[in-house]
Amino acid sequence: MTENLTIAxxxxxxxxxxxxxxxxxxxxHTVFYSENSEPGQVRVKDAGREVTDTxxxxxxxxxxxxAVPDIALGPVSAQVVxxxxxxxxxxxxxxxxxxxxxLTKRDDVEFVVAHPCHPSVFLQRKTPEEVAxxxxxxxxxQDVVAAIESGNEAAQAVxxxxxxxxxxxxxxxHWVTVKQLAYLEPTLVxxxxxxxxxxxxxxxxxxxxTVGVPEPAARAMLLGHVxxxxxxxxxxxxxxxxxxxxxxxxxxxxxxxxxxxxxxxxGELDAVIAKMLHLDKVQH
Numbered sequence: 001m002t003e004n005l006t007i008a009x010x011x012x013x014x015x016x017x018x019x020x021x022x023x024x025x026x027x028x029h030t031v032f033y034s035e036n037s038e039p040g041q042v043r044v045k046d047a048g049r050e051v052t053d054t055x056x057x058x059x060x061x062x063x064x065x066x067a068v069p070d071i072a073l074g075p076v077s078a079q080v081v082x083x084x085x086x087x088x089x090x091x092x093x094x095x096x097x098x099x100x101x102x103l104t105k106r107d108d109v110e111f112v113v114a115h116p117c118h119p120s121v122f123l124q125r126k127t128p129e130e131v132a133x134x135x136x137x138x139x140x141x142q143d144v145v146a147a148i149e150s151g152n153e154a155a156q157a158v159x160x161x162x163x164x165x166x167x168x169x170x171x172x173x174h175w176v177t178v179k180q181l182a183y184l185e186p187t188l189v190x191x192x193x194x195x196x197x198x199x200x201x202x203x204x205x206x207x208x209x210t211v212g213v214p215e216p217a218a219r220a221m222l223l224g225h226v227x228x229x230x231x232x233x234x235x236x237x238x239x240x241x242x243x244x245x246x247x248x249x250x251x252x253x254x255x256x257x258x259x260x261x262x263x264x265x266x267g268e269l270d271a272v273i274a275k276m277l278h279l280d281k282v283q284h
Contacts, residue, residue: 013040
């Protein structure tokens, strides 16, 4: 266990800022909460926490968490990083800006990215609170994927402890490269998984509105079969029937483009991140 740390949360009144602050506030660490927007400041104060000016919050901080939107990380890091003491750790929550080279860097400051995996669909939940916590960080356990590219093991250990605290309860922290983390999000989980989730919702609506199936019946059939589909494909629980395999082939031929795997090419990753960050192009 690391000794008590001085931690600054920048953007403490935003959605993720509030989530990580709620967990950090329960520790013995010294935590400063910085928030520029008036609505965000109100949220911080309503939670019983004091709002601190950014310069004051970061001046002695050993770990600075930039809990701001991806598109704001460039200007926010440009403001914050020059003010940090040597050896400080800057922790961002998404890989896009780090991968795109938008963060202001210093050789004597460590940079870590850590993104929550959210509770697994296969997680065994035992309490109503765990069932209700689909996002993670409250009651249901989740993994976290993180990246640090300096090779500084001491900084990695400190970052891991903060990561486990702010995303608690955490099962494990998996360490990858920034580029690998970018391929996990957005490519794997947003470009693919979240898109498929939206497609499932659209298909449910079409089943109800066009075909006329009662919504409760359609929803019950879909949600149960989503679990079976994931269990069969990702865990190998049971084989699909021959008829189901034929229907699956028809679905792939009708819905999925033949060249869909191009999303795992570096150029495609650069393109989608440039769109996400409203850039002309990604510069590594």
